[in-house]
Amino acid sequence: IRYRPISNESVMFSNLETGNINAAEVLSPNDIPAAKSNSSLIYKQVPALSFFGVMLNTKVAPLSNVHVRKAIEWGVNRDEIVNSVLKGVGVVAQGPISPSSWAFSSSIAPYSYNINNAKSELAQAGMSSVSFTLLIPSGSPLNSQEAQFIQSELQPAGITVNIKQETFATLLSDTDSHNFQGALLGWSGRPDPDGNMYSWFHTGGGFNSMQYSNPQVDSLLEAARASSDQSTRTSDYQQAETLILQDGSYVFINHGVSIQASTNNIKNFPLLPTGILEFTNVYLGS
Structure with a gap:
């Protein structure tokens, strides 16, 4: 597993779309509709514990x-x-x-x-x-x-x-x-x-x-x-x-949301409300 720091959220999403990275846990609200509609990506969000x-x-x-x-x-x-x-990236508290x-x-x-x-x-x-x-x-x-x-x-x-x-x-x-x-x-x-x-x-x-x-x-x-x-x-x-x-x-x-967007060949990658990344059972599929 390699971590790649990308400070600009739009650049991060562009890298995800092109397959240069396999997953992102932070996206700009403006990019989330595109993440949801992209058939090559899996998008998830759950209410976080934050307020x-x-x-x-x-x-x-x-x-x-x-x-x-x-x-x-x-x-x-x-x-x-x-x-x-x-832009809907939150839950009313x-x-x-x-x-x-x-x-x-x-x-x-x-x-x-x-x-x-x-x-x-x-x-x-x-x-x-x-x-x-x-x-x-x-x-x-x-x-x-x-x-x-x-x-x-x-x-x-x-x-x-x-x-x-x-x-x-x-x-x-x-x-x-x-x-x-x-x-x-x-x-x-x-x-x-x-x-x-x-x-x-x-x-x-x-x-x-x-x-x-x-x-x-x-x-x-x-x-x-x-x-x-x-x-x-x-x-x-x-x-x-x-x-x-x-x-x-x-x-x-509002409460925040934990977000995860990944390429659809990433398997068993859970999304937790704590925002903690859990890689125990993650694998790269076909």
Whole structure:
């Protein structure tokens, strides 16, 4: 097995089409329709364990008001972002737990796009309009486009989003020091739900830049971490997820997808939601 680094995704796909390489795990969304329609290729995708969205600093006005945060939740059209910005290369997220996880529940109701609900939440906050600054990593057209979608979607609800681009290092420094209102950031995901929840949503968690704190969530995450019974842990995580959504400290937009495109003579090459490459039973067929 030989690895060939190719930094440009379009060049990588061109090499795959011509047979210069046999498999690729990263493709530009623009190349995926061609990969799906090419009879000489096998294309697969599964929901990954990652999640992406907007962190909301719960200790900084106006986002310190839960009704303002919930107004933002209702005002973001997740389906439109996945379909138009990500070109379908993503799965709409209801929370931190991916559909590929054993702890996932389809019965948890996610936020859907509803401007009337967004306006109602603002009214409960005693406001008719509000504004906040959204930090995004610079240098990514995809991040810019997603932020602009969020900006345009929230405007009819009376929510003005001021987009500010920062280098990734500066953005991380600002979020780590809680020097922000909103930030477009995601997480690569972990096989155990603890890795997607404890550090992010437990009080004082290492990735909890939102400064989110809910004693009930803390207790559930601690109990799940201490248990070895999967059914008990599943119940704990699903209860915690429901509370996290109600508190609106993070606008879950989408889960990523693990992608694999290979020439059709590559056999037994599994695609895992972790993104880990497994070559144990792979062979080159005719």
